[in-house]
Amino acid sequence: MGDANTKIFHLVANGKHRKTHIFQLEDGNRIIGGDAQLKSFITIYYNQLFGPSLETNVSLDESRTEDIPQVSELENEHLTQDFQESEVREAIFQMEHNKAPGPDGFPAEFCQVFWDVIKEDLMALFQDFHQGTLPLHSLNFGTIILLPKKSEAKQIQ
Numbered sequence: 841m842g843d844a845n846t847k848i849f850h851l852v853a854n855g856k857h858r859k860t861h862i863f864q865l866e867d868g869n870r871i872i873g874g875d876a877q878l879k880s881f882i883t884i885y886y887n888q889l890f891g892p893s894l895e896t897n898v899s900l901d902e903s904r905t906e907d908i909p910q911v912s913e914l915e916n917e918h919l920t921q922d923f924q925e926s927e928v929r930e931a932i933f934q935m936e937h938n939k940a941p942g943p944d945g946f947p948a949e950f951c952q953v954f955w956d957v958i959k960e961d962l963m964a965l966f967q968d969f970h971q972g973t974l975p976l977h978s979l980n981f982g983t984i985i986l987l988p989k990k991s992e993a994k995q996i997q
Contacts, residue, residue, distance in 0.1 A: 851918060862986060866994045885996055907931055923966040932962075 864873040866882065872881045911919065932955065935948035951958065968974040986996070 859991070860988060862988060862993065864994075865996060880988065882984075893946055923963070923968055925959065928962060928966060929959070955959065 862878065863873055865878060866872075867881065871939075872878055932948070932951045936950070937947070937949050939948060941947045941950075951962070965974065
């Protein structure tokens with residue numbers, strides 16, 4: 841029956857998902873199971889691993905600038921100008937092909953091919969960034985996908 845919408849078709853199509861799905865993990869002597877508990881456990885694990893570093897007593901004296909090269913008024917004006925469409929386009933078209941997509945799921949090729957369609961939205965994004973109204977926390981995140989390297993993985997390592 842080929843690729844007809846049958847039970848056997850769905851079993852084959854979902855086979856890889858079942859092989860890589862993590863049903864439970866061990867945390868010492870405790871076994872964590874269920875999607876909600878696993879999600880919570882994994883989130884806590886990676887927040888501790890990649891979260892903010894421990895507090896330190898290191899501080900910087902911002903009043904000492906004499907040995908640090910300073911930006912001139914002219915350079916500051918240039919650096920704080922609004923983004924120009926030409927410079928955004930140039931940056932987009934310098935991006936390499938066949939690289940991992942960004943958090944939106946689109947690779948650089950998408951932005952290049954559909955530049956004329958998306959340029960107004962991208963320029964609005966850059967304008968919001970320049971004005972300080974862009975919620976950066978929504979852009980500055982990563983997605984971690986757990987892929988077991990062996991069958992029936994029990995621990996995050």
